[in-house]
Amino acid sequence: MSDDPRETEERTLSLGVIGLQQFAPYLMNRIMGRYNATLRDELKARSLTTAQVRTLAILAVAEGLTINEVAVYAVMEQSTMSRTLDAMEAQGLLRRETDAGDNRARRIFLSDAGRALFDEVWPVMLGIYRQMFEGVDEAEYAGFVAVLQRVLRNVRKHDF
Numbered sequence: 001m002s003d004d005p006r007e008t009e010e011r012t013l014s015l016g017v018i019g020l021q022q023f024a025p026y027l028m029n030r031i032m033g034r035y036n037a038t039l040r041d042e043l044k045a046r047s048l049t050t051a052q053v054r055t056l057a058i059l060a061v062a063e064g065l066t067i068n069e070v071a072v073y074a075v076m077e078q079s080t081m082s083r084t085l086d087a088m089e090a091q092g093l094l095r096r097e098t099d100a101g102d103n104r105a106r107r108i109f110l111s112d113a114g115r116a117l118f119d120e121v122w123p124v125m126l127g128i129y130r131q132m133f134e135g136v137d138e139a140e141y142a143g144f145v146a147v148l149q150r151v152l153r154n155v156r157k158h159d160f
Contacts, residue, residue, distance in 0.1 A: 024151075031132070035128060035132065038128050039053060039124070039128055042124045042128070046117075046120070048117075051074065051076060051081075051084040052087070052088055052093075053125070054073075055081075055085065055088060055094075056093070056110070056114060056117060056118040056121065057118065057122075057125065058070055058074055059109065059110045059114065059118075060110060060115065060118045063108070065107065066099075066108070067081055067085060067108065069160070070085070070108060072158050073160070085108060088114070091113075092111055092114075093110065093111055093114035094111055094114050095108075095109050096108055096109075097109065
């Protein structure tokens with residue numbers, strides 16, 4: 001038997017001891033599940049999926065990404081992302097261009113219609129965001145985001 005307190009803590013620490021309301025992954029899933037459900041409900045009238053809205057938002061901020069980069073930012077499997085991009089391209093919301101440095105790679109850009117649609121849905125997204133952080137002051141928000149960024153650095157597999 002070891003006298004190392006870390007080993008003792010690992011043996012006795014369980015989800016029951018931590019509790020769901022203190023288990024950060026559970027809380028993050030609950031929050032994002034609620035955010036996505038609210039967003040989905042708000043966007044039904046526009047016939048947009050959560051995947052399409054994520055894609056619009058990402059490309060509104062960082063155009064010219066590859067499919068893989070958009071998939072990472074959107075937290076989606078590449079196959080799902082490819083189908084989403086195909087549908088959005090067919091709707092005239094984006095265009096793909098061959099990468100100047102690599103003819104095999106395609107870069108993705110919003111079309112004017114895609115940018116206009118994002119401009120239309122952004123107020124909905126912003127409203128949901130504001131509701132989520134109601135009563136959270138600037139210092140709390142800054143600390144929260146700093147912790148999230150540190151956690152993301154700990155778990156990410158990509159440089160972005």
